[in-house]
Amino acid sequence: MQLELLAPAKNKDIGIAAIDCGADALYIAGPAFGARESASNTFQDIEALARYAHRYGSRVYMVVNTILYDSELEEARKSIIRGYEAGCDAIIVQDLGVLKMELPPIDLYASTQTNIRTPEQARFLESLGFKRLILARELSLEQIKAIRAATTCELESFVHGALCVSYSGQCYLSCHLTGRSANRGSCIQACRSNYDLVDATGKVLLKEKPILSLKDFSLEQYIPQLVEAGISSFKIEGRLKNESYVRNVTRHYRNIIDKLGYTKSSFGTIEGGFTPNIDQTFSRGYTTYFLTGERGQWNSGESAKAIGEEIGTITRILTPGKLESRFIFEGKPLNNGDGLFIITPRGEKIGIRADKVEGQTVSVKHTKGIVPGSRIYRNFNQRFEKEIESNPPKRVLQAKVEITAAPDRITACALCENGITAKYTLLPGEGLFEAANNTEKGLQNIRFQMEKLTGFIRFHLDKYSADGGFVPFLPLSSINALRRELSSLLEVAIEKGNTRAGEYRCEVPKMGGVIIPPEQTVKLNCSNALSRGLYGTIGINPESAFELTGDHSGEYTELMRTKYCIRYEMGLCGKKIAEPWYLVNNGKKLRLKFDCRNCEMVVL
Numbered sequence: 001m002q003l004e005l006l007a008p009a010k011n012k013d014i015g016i017a018a019i020d021c022g023a024d025a026l027y028i029a030g031p032a033f034g035a036r037e038s039a040s041n042t043f044q045d046i047e048a049l050a051r052y053a054h055r056y057g058s059r060v061y062m063v064v065n066t067i068l069y070d071s072e073l074e075e076a077r078k079s080i081i082r083g084y085e086a087g088c089d090a091i092i093v094q095d096l097g098v099l100k101m102e103l104p105p106i107d108l109y110a111s112t113q114t115n116i117r118t119p120e121q122a123r124f125l126e127s128l129g130f131k132r133l134i135l136a137r138e139l140s141l142e143q144i145k146a147i148r149a150a151t152t153c154e155l156e157s158f159v160h161g162a163l164c165v166s167y168s169g170q171c172y173l174s175c176h177l178t179g180r181s182a183n184r185g186s187c188i189q190a191c192r193s194n195y196d197l198v199d200a201t202g203k204v205l206l207k208e209k210p211i212l213s214l215k216d217f218s219l220e221q222y223i224p225q226l227v228e229a230g231i232s233s234f235k236i237e238g239r240l241k242n243e244s245y246v247r248n249v250t251r252h253y254r255n256i257i258d259k260l261g262y263t264k265s266s267f268g269t270i271e272g273g274f275t276p277n278i279d280q281t282f283s284r285g286y287t288t289y290f291l292t293g294e295r296g297q298w299n300s301g302e303s304a305k306a307i308g309e310e311i312g313t314i315t316r317i318l319t320p321g322k323l324e325s326r327f328i329f330e331g332k333p334l335n336n337g338d339g340l341f342i343i344t345p346r347g348e349k350i351g352i353r354a355d356k357v358e359g360q361t362v363s364v365k366h367t368k369g370i371v372p373g374s375r376i377y378r379n380f381n382q383r384f385e386k387e388i389e390s391n392p393p394k395r396v397l398q399a400k401v402e403i404t405a406a407p408d409r410i411t412a413c414a415l416c417e418n419g420i421t422a423k424y425t426l427l428p429g430e431g432l433f434e435a436a437n438n439t440e441k442g443l444q445n446i447r448f449q450m451e452k453l454t455g456f457i458r459f460h461l462d463k464y465s466a467d468g469g470f471v472p473f474l475p476l477s478s479i480n481a482l483r484r485e486l487s488s489l490l491e492v493a494i495e496k497g498n499t500r501a502g503e504y505r506c507e508v509p510k511m512g513g514v515i516i517p518p519e520q521t522v523k524l525n526c527s528n529a530l531s532r533g534l535y536g537t538i539g540i541n542p543e544s545a546f547e548l549t550g551d552h553s554g555e556y557t558e559l560m561r562t563k564y565c566i567r568y569e570m571g572l573c574g575k576k577i578a579e580p581w582y583l584v585n586n587g588k589k590l591r592l593k594f595d596c597r598n599c600e601m602v603v604l
C-alpha cells in the first residue's frame with residue numbers, strides 16, 4: 001500500500017527542504033485565501049516548487065481554505081486557475097462555494113475546516129465531487145473506520161503538530177475579541193492566552209493559566225493502526241513553522257514510515273544529512289487526543305509556549321558584577337547560545353539565552369527572578385540547529401544502467417525508478433577503443449565511476465554486455481563524461497515528463513442545479529460560509545456567518561465548541577459544581593457551558 005507523507009510549506013525554500021527530507025507531498029498557500037496571513041506565496045514560487053517536487057513524483061497542494069465573501073469569488077476562482085497553471089496537483093478547500101465555479105480539471109480536497117466527523121458528512125462531501133477528505137483531529141480509530149466504510153475517496157489525517165482547541169473551522173473567539181477571523185486567516189490564537197477561571201459565586205478556581213491551550217498532536221506510534229483504519233495521507237501541521245522544524249519533523253516521520261515497510265507515494269532515496277531528533281524541536285508536550293477513545297490530560301500545562309527538554313536544576317546564583325550574571329546548575333550539558341525556559345519554585349516562567357557555558361556555570365544577561373531550585377528546560381538547542389542547517393540530506397533518484405560495449409562505441413541506457421529512460425553513446429575520438437589489459441579491473445573502474453552521484457541521480461550498473469567479453473580501456477575522464485552526459489539527458493527527460501505528478505482522474509463536477517432533498521441534507525457545520533447564495537443549490541442552508549453578523553446583542557453566542565473539557569481536565573467530571581463558570585482575561589468575560597450529553601464544552 002502506498003502512503004503519503006504530507007509536509008507544510010510556509011514558502012518555496014521550506015517546501016524544497018521538506019522534499020529533500022522525504023515529503024511525498026506539500027501544502028502551500030498562494031498570494032491569498034490561504035488561512036495564514038503571514039504564509040502567502042507568489043505563483044512564480046509555487047511553479048518553481050512544483051517543478052522541484054515533481055522531479056521526485058511528489059505532489060503540491062494549494063490551500064484556498066478561507067471562507068469567501070461574495071465579492072471575492074472571482075478572485076478566488078482565478079487564483080485556483082493560476083495554481084493549476086503553476087503545476088499544483090490539488091486544491092484544499094473550506095468554502096463549498098468553490099464547487100459552483102468554472103474550474104480546470106484539478107482535484108479538490110475538503111479541508112479539515114469543513115469539520116468532517118461523521119460518515120454522513122463524508123458521504124455528502126464525496127457526492128459533491130471531493131477526491132479527498134481531510135478528517136477532523138478529534139476522531140477515534142473507530143470513527144475513522146466508520147468513515148472509511150462509508151466512502152471511497154482518499155482519507156487524510158493529521159499526525160503531528162499544534163491542535164486547535166475548537167473544532168476546526170468552527171472557532172469565532174478571535175473574531176469576537178478583535179474582529180480578526182480565524183476563518184479568514186487572521187487568528188490571534190486567543191486559546192493560547194492566560195485566563196482566570198471563575199465560578200458562579202465569583203470564586204477564582206484558576207489564576208492566569210493557559211486553560212484553553214492544548215498539547216501538540218503526535219500519532220507516530222499509531223501509523224499502522226491509522227493505515228488499517230483507512231488513512232493513506234499523513235499530514236504534518238505547521239505552515240507557520242520555520243525550516244528547521246519542517247526538516248526535523250519530516251525526516252523523523254519519513255524514517256518511521258519507511259521502517260514500517262510501507263511504500264511511499266513518491267520516488268527517491270534520502271542520503272546523508274542530520275539525524276532527526278523530535279525531542280529537540282518545538283512542542284508543548286504531546287497528546288494522541290481522542291484517537292484511542294480514551295480520555296487523558298490534554299492541556300499544555302504552565303505555558304502555551306514550548307518548554308522544551310528538561311535539563312536540570314539551578315543550585316546557585318552568581319552575580320559578581322553589573323555586566324555579567326551567572327548561575328550554577330546540575331543536569332544535562334548545555335551549549336553556548338541555547339535557549340532556556342526556567343520555571344521557579346513559585347511557578348514564574350522566565351525565558352533567557354545561555355550566552356556562555358563553562359561546565360556547570362552559565363552566563364546570562366540577567367538572573368532577575370531566578371532563584372536556587374528553579375527548573376531548567378532547553379527549548380532551543382544551538383548545536384542541533386547548526387547540525388540541521390549545515391548537514392542537510394540529499395534526495396536522490398536511483399537509476400539502473402545497462403552498458404553495451406564495442407570497439408567503435410559504448411552505449412549506456414538508463415532506466416530511472418520513476419520509469420523515465422535516457423540513452424547516450426560514447427564514441428572514440430579517433431580509431432577504436434582499446435581493450436583493457438586487465439578486464440576485471442577495467443570493469444571495476446567503469447562500475448565505480450558510473451555509480452558516483454551526479455546531480456540528483458545515482459546510477460547502478462545493472463548489466464554489462466559485449467561481444468566476446470570486450471572491456472575497453474577508458475581513462476577516468478571518459479567514464480565521467482559518459483556518466484555526466486547520461487545524467488544530463490535523464491534529468492532533462494525527468495523535468496519534461498513531470499510537469500505534474502500523476503494523472504487527474506476526472507474533472508471536478510460543476511454543482512449548479514444539483515438539489516439535495518431536505519431529508520438528505522447533512523449539517524456540515526459550515527454555517528460560517530459567507531457565499532450563502534451558493535449553498536441552497538447543494539442542500540445546505542446555513543445561518544448567517546458570524547463574520548457578517550458579529551455578536552447577537554443581549555444573547556449568548558456560541559464562539560467555540562470543543563471535545564476538550566476544562567471540567568474533565570480538573571477531575572470534576574460528573575461532580576456537582578456551582579455553574580456557570582467563566583473565563584476572564586483583561587476584562588473580557590466568556591461563559592462556559594458543559595454539554596455533558598455530547599461530551600463537549602462550549603465557550604459563549
